[in-house]
Amino acid sequence: MADTMKAAVWRGQKDLSIEQVPIPQPGPGEVRLKVKVCGICGSDLHEYNEGPFLIPRRPHPLTGRQGGPLVVGHEFSAEIDSLGPEAEGWQPGDRVTVNCLLYCGVCAYCQRGQYNMCLKLGTVAFASDGAFAEFLCVPAYTLLKLPDAVTDDMGAFAEPLAVAVRVVKRTRLELGHSVAVIGAGPIGLLVMQVALAAGASRVFVVEPMAARREMALKLGAALAIDPTAEDAGKAIAAATGNMRADRAFDCVGIQASFDTAVKCTGRRAVICVAGMALKPVEVRFLSLWGHEKEITFSTGYEDEFPAALALLADGRVDVESLISDRIKLDDLLSAGYEPLMNQPDQHLKILVYPE
Ligand SMILES: [Zn+2]
Ligand SMILES: [Zn+2]
Structure with missing residues (x-):
């Protein structure tokens, strides 16, 4: 396997480029995911135009990340590529999506199960690298298995x-x-x-x-x-x-x-x-x-992913109709961000494929 990959790297306002970066290595408790598809979110446009908002301005207490360079993209489906040490219960090839909450697990709010209120709350793709890339690493606790009835494209809607x-x-x-x-x-x-x-x-x-x-x-x-x-x-x-x-x-x-x-x-x-x-x-x-x-x-989510996946699996929520274009990662700005910003009447969700 090559040791670099393609990724969309945010460095600041109006500063996003497709670059070759090192393929990340999963640390303890982490898995490496091979991205299938990632949707562009309104918050991605916010970070690009006027950020950082969700991207931390100070070193994040859980990840140490601050500002750029950062790989963005958080609405995605993926396949497990490899497991880091102590990441158990998953197999390479498993189809997954990710609950993007990164939480400490020990503060008073985490003890109540109110993870989106965690005192150290962070999110994948803001406080750690995201999925406008060929690969990313996430803690294994963030993973959810995609039901067979949920296609990769549908899986990219689990987060929103x-x-x-x-x-x-x-x-x-x-x-x-x-x-x-x-x-x-x-x-x-x-x-x-x-x-x-x-x-x-x-x-x-x-x-x-x-x-x-x-x-x-x-x-x-x-x-x-x-x-x-x-x-x-x-x-x-x-x-x-x-x-x-x-x-x-x-x-x-x-x-x-x-x-x-x-x-x-x-x-x-x-x-x-x-x-x-x-x-x-x-x-x-x-x-x-x-x-x-x-x-x-309402801010983000906590334990709503199983309900979201069930609504996708049985077709009660139609996401296919919301897909207004499918593009390559290379064209993220010109065919993704720009049309969403300039022709919002012609677009809803644009899906991005790393290859
Ligand atoms: Zn989003
Ligand atoms: Zn906490």
């Missing part, structure tokens, strides 16, 4: 789907609830499908881009509202006999999307903010107080 499952769970959605999803990007389109799988009666999607509204309707939305053309709150009120939605998912995380989520919901509603809110958002208590609305947040 785990995010979506948690978003829905955070609102304690009940059978028969009506739901508003603000923002029909990849996460919003997964959230709406998870909500339907969880028993939502009807899903209303609010999204300015026509192509994304069409996709939402194709995937089962009862109504897709253009907030630049009509008042989303009134449209949902009209469709629900003035009840509005029982649950709202803000999959954008800006003032306008949060205000829309408040308007789209009825009394005793729960609003979950799933989008990473990079700027301050003003909350008018009076718009929530009288109706006893709740606001909650």
Whole structure:
């Protein structure tokens, strides 16, 4: 085997290049994975344009990694290539995906099983090298076996789907609830499908881009509202006999999307903010107080991967429709990042193949 491989290396804002780097060696408790396919995430674009956000600015307490150079890419499926010392229970050739949480296992939150609250929390591809590469090494505890019914391409959606499952769970959605999803990007389109799988009666999607509204309707939305053309709150009120939605998912995380989520919901509603809110958002208590609305947040995932894999395996969540292109790692910037940034109305998820 050659001793170098191709990888996408992030070094700072607007500084990402495809390079030959050494093939990583698995340390104790680690496995080396051969990457099959890796999706491009909105957070990859954030890190490229304005990062570091999730990439640590100081040496990470678990991995020691800080800033670049860093191999990015965290939504992937892979095959086990080799096992490091003390990595047991897996065989070369096993098809896997990875729960990207890196946690200490000993802090008070880890002891409660609240791993995404770990005091030393890190994530694969931000605090360690990721999967826009031919190989990567991860701790064996992060691995999940892909069911036979989950193809490699579908497996690349396990991570964002785990995010979506948690978003829905955070609102304690009940059978028969009506739901508003603000923002029909990849996460919003997964959230709406998870909500339907969880028993939502009807899903209303609010999204300015026509192509994304069409996709939402194709995937089962009862109504897709253009907030630049009509008042989303009134449209949902009209469709629900003035009840509005029982649950709202803000999959954008800006003032306008949060205000829309408040308007789209009825009394005793729960609003979950799933989008990473990079700027301050003003909350008018009076718009929530009288109706006893709740606001909650969802960050990443904890134990949602088995549910995500089950939803992929039995086809209740359609991810194939979200794939807008398939590209080679060599073309990551020109055929991946750039179209996602410049033609978002033509793209949802672009899958990247290392070879
Ligand atoms: Zn992601
Ligand atoms: Zn911990």
